[in-house]
Amino acid sequence: MNNFNLHTPTRILFGKGSLAELRDQIPADARVLITYGGGSVIKTGVLGQVKEALKGFDVLEFGGIEPNPSYETLMKAVEIARKENVTFLLAVGGGSVLDGTKFIAAAAHYPQDIDPWNILLTRGNDVKSAIPMGSVLTLPATGSESNKGAVVSRRSTGDKQAFMSDFVQPVFAVLDPVYTYTLPPKQVANGVVDAFVHTIEQYLTYPVNAKVQDRFAEGILLTLIEDGPKALKDPENYDVRANVMWAATMALNGLIGAGVPQDWATHMLGHELTAMHGLDHAQTLAVVLPSLMNEKRKEKHAKLLQYAERVWNITSGSEEERIDAAIEATRNFFEKMGTATRLSAYGLDGSSIPALLVKLEEKGMTTLGEHQDITLDVSRRIYEAAR
Amino acid sequence: MNNFNLHTPTRILFGKGSLAELRDQIPADARVLITYGGGSVIKTGVLGQVKEALKGFDVLEFGGIEPNPSYETLMKAVEIARKENVTFLLAVGGGSVLDGTKFIAAAAHYPQDIDPWNILLTRGNDVKSAIPMGSVLTLPATGSESNKGAVVSRRSTGDKQAFMSDFVQPVFAVLDPVYTYTLPPKQVANGVVDAFVHTIEQYLTYPVNAKVQDRFAEGILLTLIEDGPKALKDPENYDVRANVMWAATMALNGLIGAGVPQDWATHMLGHELTAMHGLDHAQTLAVVLPSLMNEKRKEKHAKLLQYAERVWNITSGSEEERIDAAIEATRNFFEKMGTATRLSAYGLDGSSIPALLVKLEEKGMTTLGEHQDITLDVSRRIYEAAR
Numbered sequence: 082m083n084n085f086n087l088h089t090p091t092r093i094l095f096g097k098g099s100l101a102e103l104r105d106q107i108p109a110d111a112r113v114l115i116t117y118g119g120g121s122v123i124k125t126g127v128l129g130q131v132k133e134a135l136k137g138f139d140v141l142e143f144g145g146i147e148p149n150p151s152y153e154t155l156m157k158a159v160e161i162a163r164k165e166n167v168t169f170l171l172a173v174g175g176g177s178v179l180d181g182t183k184f185i186a187a188a189a190h191y192p193q194d195i196d197p198w199n200i201l202l203t204r205g206n207d208v209k210s211a212i213p214m215g216s217v218l219t220l221p222a223t224g225s226e227s228n229k230g231a232v233v234s235r236r237s238t239g240d241k242q243a244f245m246s247d248f249v250q251p252v253f254a255v256l257d258p259v260y261t262y263t264l265p266p267k268q269v270a271n272g273v274v275d276a277f278v279h280t281i282e283q284y285l286t287y288p289v290n291a292k293v294q295d296r297f298a299e300g301i302l303l304t305l306i307e308d309g310p311k312a313l314k315d316p317e318n319y320d321v322r323a324n325v326m327w328a329a330t331m332a333l334n335g336l337i338g339a340g341v342p343q344d345w346a347t348h349m350l351g352h353e354l355t356a357m358h359g360l361d362h363a364q365t366l367a368v369v370l371p372s373l374m375n376e377k378r379k380e381k382h383a384k385l386l387q388y389a390e391r392v393w394n395i396t397s398g399s400e401e402e403r404i405d406a407a408i409e410a411t412r413n414f415f416e417k418m419g420t421a422t423r424l425s426a427y428g429l430d431g432s433s434i435p436a437l438l439v440k441l442e443e444k445g446m447t448t449l450g451e452h453q454d455i456t457l458d459v460s461r462r463i464y465e466a467a468r
Numbered sequence: 469m470n471n472f473n474l475h476t477p478t479r480i481l482f483g484k485g486s487l488a489e490l491r492d493q494i495p496a497d498a499r500v501l502i503t504y505g506g507g508s509v510i511k512t513g514v515l516g517q518v519k520e521a522l523k524g525f526d527v528l529e530f531g532g533i534e535p536n537p538s539y540e541t542l543m544k545a546v547e548i549a550r551k552e553n554v555t556f557l558l559a560v561g562g563g564s565v566l567d568g569t570k571f572i573a574a575a576a577h578y579p580q581d582i583d584p585w586n587i588l589l590t591r592g593n594d595v596k597s598a599i600p601m602g603s604v605l606t607l608p609a610t611g612s613e614s615n616k617g618a619v620v621s622r623r624s625t626g627d628k629q630a631f632m633s634d635f636v637q638p639v640f641a642v643l644d645p646v647y648t649y650t651l652p653p654k655q656v657a658n659g660v661v662d663a664f665v666h667t668i669e670q671y672l673t674y675p676v677n678a679k680v681q682d683r684f685a686e687g688i689l690l691t692l693i694e695d696g697p698k699a700l701k702d703p704e705n706y707d708v709r710a711n712v713m714w715a716a717t718m719a720l721n722g723l724i725g726a727g728v729p730q731d732w733a734t735h736m737l738g739h740e741l742t743a744m745h746g747l748d749h750a751q752t753l754a755v756v757l758p759s760l761m762n763e764k765r766k767e768k769h770a771k772l773l774q775y776a777e778r779v780w781n782i783t784s785g786s787e788e789e790r791i792d793a794a795i796e797a798t799r800n801f802f803e804k805m806g807t808a809t810r811l812s813a814y815g816l817d818g819s820s821i822p823a824l825l826v827k828l829e830e831k832g833m834t835t836l837g838e839h840q841d842i843t844l845d846v847s848r849r850i851y852e853a854a855r
Contacts, residue, residue: 082710084483089476095727096471290707292691293714300683308679320677323469327680327727340482340714 082291085339091227092253095327097319099257103134106215106253111169114141114162116182118148118174122219125263131173131217141165146174149355150181152198152235155188159197162189162212170214172251175268176223179216180231183249186211190248201233205244215253219260221326222272222363224279224333226254241356256330258322266313269325270418271363273309276329277302277414278366282345283338285374285384286451291341298337299391304328306392310417346449347373350460353437360427367415367422372467374408376459380452424468431468434461469678472726478614479640482714484706486644490521493602493640498556501528501549503569505535505561509606512650518560518604528552533561536742537568539585539622542575546584549576549599557599559638562607562655567618570636573598577635588620592631602640606647608713609659609750611666611720613641628743643717645709653700656712657805658750660696663716664689664801665753669732670725672761672771673838678728685724686778691715693779697804733836734760737847740824747814754802754809759854761795763846767839811855818855821848 094102107113115131122128123144132140143158161167162185172182188197190210200208218226225231229250234241261269284298304324311321331337350373351365360368378385382404389395389407398406412422424431438457441447449455455463481489494500502518509515510531519527530545548554549572559569575584577597587595605613612618616637621628648656671685691711698708718724737760738752747755765772769791776782776794785793799809811818825844828834836842842850 082483082707082714084486085480086486086489087480087482093472093474093726095474096469099471099473102473290711291714292694292711293687293718296687296690297684300680300687303683304679320469323727324677324679327469327678331680339480340710 082289082294082340083342087335087339088247088250089227089334089336091251091334093227093256093330094253095256096323097257097259099255100130100134100217103131103217103255104138107135107138107169107171109138112139112141112165112167113169113171114143114158114165114167114185115171115173116143116146116158116178116185117172118144118146118178120144122173125219125260127217127219127260128173131171141167146178146181148177149232149234149241150177150184152184152233153237155181155184155233156197158185159188167212170212172214172216173219175218175220176225179218179223179225179251180233182214182216183211183225183231184233184244186214186249187244187246198235201240201242201244203244205246205249208244208246208248211246211248213252214249215251215255217255217257217260218326220264220268220272221256221261221329222275224276224330226251226256227330227334239356241352254330256326258319258326261322261326262317266419267361269312269316270309270420271361272329273305273312273325273418274363274367274415274420276325276332277305277309278347278363278370279332280305280337281370282347283341283343285381285388286342286344287381288383288387289341294337294339294341295387297331299388301328301332301337302392306414309414313418342451344451346455349441349446349449350463353440357433357437357440358427358429364420364427367420368424368427368467369463371408371412371415371422372463374411375466376463377450377455378404380454422467424464429468431465434464437464469676469681469727470729474722474726475634475637476614476721476723478638478721480614480643480717481640482643483710484644484646486642487517487521487604490518490604490642491525494522494525494556494558496525499526499528499552499554500556500558501530501545501552501554501572502558502560503533503545503565503572504529504531504559505533505565507531509560512606512647514604514606514647515560518558528554533565533568535564536619536621536628537564537571539571539620540624542568542571542620543584545572546575554599557601559601559603560606562605563610563612566603566605566610566612566638567620569601569603570598570612570618571620571631573601573636574631574633585622588627588629588631590631592633592636595631595633595635598633598635600639601636602638602642604642604644604647605713607651607655607659608643608648608716609662611663611717613638613643614717614721626743628739641717643713645706645713648709648713649704653806654748656699656703657696657807658748659716660692660699660712660805661750661754661802661807663712663719664692664696665734665750665757666719667692667724668757669734670728670730672768672775673729673731674768675770675774676728681724681726681728682774684718688715688719688724689779693801696801700805729838731838733842736828736833736836737850740827744820744824744827745814745816751807751814754807755811755814755854756850758795758799758802758809759850761798762853763850764837764842765791767841809854811851816855818852821851824851
């Protein structure tokens with residue numbers, strides 16, 4: 082096992098009706114800015130319930146945070162937060178609202194003579210303070226509700242950057258599975274695939290004999306495999322929604338990644354597909370992962386066999402056959418969730434691969450993965466085999 | 469899945485040499501009181517390393533906290549903490565030192581006109597403040613390093629009581645598996661058995677379809693089963709020690725118990741055996757658990773079958789045969805750890821069972837377990853079958 086420093090301080094308020102505990106989590110004298118996205122929380126009534134739950138609090142609102150939240154939009158909220166002396170941010174929505182609100186939190190306290198985009202350029206290292214924040218989550222997927230990371234895009238330059246800071250770790254997260262009943266099936270599928278691949282990025286590398294972490298990761302994968310498809314078939318099955326929601330949070334709060342190597346190449350190759358072709362984040366992961374597993378089957382050999390046996394119960398055949406079967410099972414699972422796993426399914430013939438590689442090179446992503454051995458040439462092969 | 473409110477804020481500094489990060493966890497201007505037990509941390513050199521790591525800090529020491537820490541001893545430390553205006557407590561040792569230090573932390577800030585024993589009588593509910601604390605753990609077992617509970621005994625009255633408070637949740641825990649190399653085999657075994665039964669108390673009840681929690685619990689059990697015996701055979705195997713240590717912490721930090729029913733009857737019946745006959749805590753658990761599993765086989769039927777299959781890989785035979793085999797496997801595991809599972813092995817013939825039941829009744833423990841259906845008569849049967 083590798084050494085680690087793990088901190089998971091976000092309080093989780095989980096279950097049907099847990100919004101009732103919201104008002105105890107925010108200082109009574111706080112000036113609260115509620116942030117949300119494109120308005121689905123208005124339609125579903127969740128925003129109304131949140132405001133009702135905060136009756137008596139001093140509350141402002143900022144809506145319109147888009148998927149892949151933009152610097153341009155978020156800076157409007159930063160201005161409000163500064164002008165209105167906001168002292169608490171409450172994100173109501175999914176990962177994009179969460180990530181955007183983390184940027185607002187850090188930017189509002191950032192030195193006024195420096196452009197807050199610098200927070201992204203410095204990866205959050207120079208963030209020294211932020212407005213405290215919490216969330217009411219409506220879309221289980223990214224894990225952003227209980228970690229310190231965020232991804233923000235800049236429309237004017239086409240940039241998409243991540244930052245991390247202890248100061249933007251949410252104080253609490255209200256997770257009510259009922260709020261996920263009304264999600265469109267595609268978003269449910271995207272969430273399940275996203276959480277699945279988050280887990281794989283921290284699990285499917287090379288063994289370091291970290292038994293608890295491996296078992297926990299396998300437990301999350303098994304839960305998503307069992308209950309992901311059920312969430313599509315039976316949208317109002319509470320336990321199914323609860324298991325998917327909790328699995329997604331546990332997949333990226335730091336726990337399963339503590340003390341083990343991590344990969345994240347699938348995410349990096351996927352980001353470029355989103356940037357260039359507008360595929361959903363989870364769709365890109367479903368395309369890249371099976372191809373990457375096959376390309377790195379030698380380096381990931383031991384873990385692929387463990388994954389085959391413990392997650393897919395594949396125990397017969399030669400080692401290479403078992404690995405083939407595990408990769409195929411992974412692909413079939415994504416397809417079963419309705420998420421296509423080939424570039425061709427998204428109308429892409431692979432002709433943009435050279436351009437994708439140029440983008441990777443521009444960002445310095447010339448060596449990726451747990452061994453930093455996914456060179457541009459390897460990335461090319463991964464993209465090509467995903468056509 | 470049941471609703472839950474989960475907060476796991478203790479920062480974990482895990483791994484060989486992680487003591488180097490200690491000084492960054494404590495305010496530079498703190499007045500630190502280091503607490504420890506009977507002196508094994510002096511012999512092993514850990515205390516010296518801790519003091520070296522805190523060079524430049526204002527440091528006091530208090531040693532002599534005994535196993536099953538006593539109010540009488542701890543009050544001496546409370547007096548020092550108050551008189552010396554201690555602002556940070558650092559527990560160096562195992563669960564008893566941790567628990568004792570939690571009491572010191574709360575008692576030092578307790579109203580001076582009330583006897584701090586009242587903290588136990590009120591189960592910690594009226595604790596409104598405490599000295600912040602952290603720990604350097606030397607014995608993985610109780611999980612106290614990252615939870616808010618503590619058990620304190622009062623020698624003068626023979627009382628043993630627990631309390632819980634958010635205010636005594638440690639800020640950090642330094643977990644260096646190397647510190648456990650020198651533990652006597654009996655303490656290693658006790659720790660593994662203790663962590664195993666902590667997990668069982670939160671797992672082996674009735675199904676609420678909490679898949680992540682079940683898988684995590686099973687992962688901890690599997691890890692202890694695989695690496696517990698190895699820790700005895702090969703004391704300086706770092707990964708084995710690391711896995712046991714991390715499993716023990718994860719077994720009782722709140723995570724696997726969130727959103728599921730809990731039992732704890734094995735602990736309650738065990739406590740009386742410790743109080744009356746001086747058996748080690750883990751020895752009492754090893755005695756009571758197999759007997760309790762058998763007695764409650766009907767109520768725990770579904771979970772016993774799941775436990776048989778997923779933890780012990782028992783899949784053939786009738787349901788009752790599989791349950792028998794799982795109970796037997798549990799007993800064999802404890803015996804393999806060197807922890808006897810029959811009262812007779814500790815020289816007890818069962819003649820004290822009526823007296824044990826009187827003690828349970830005196831404490832109001834007339835209904836125990838996840839269904840509160842372990843009456844005194846059921847407790848009697850559990851004790852009797854454990855002879």
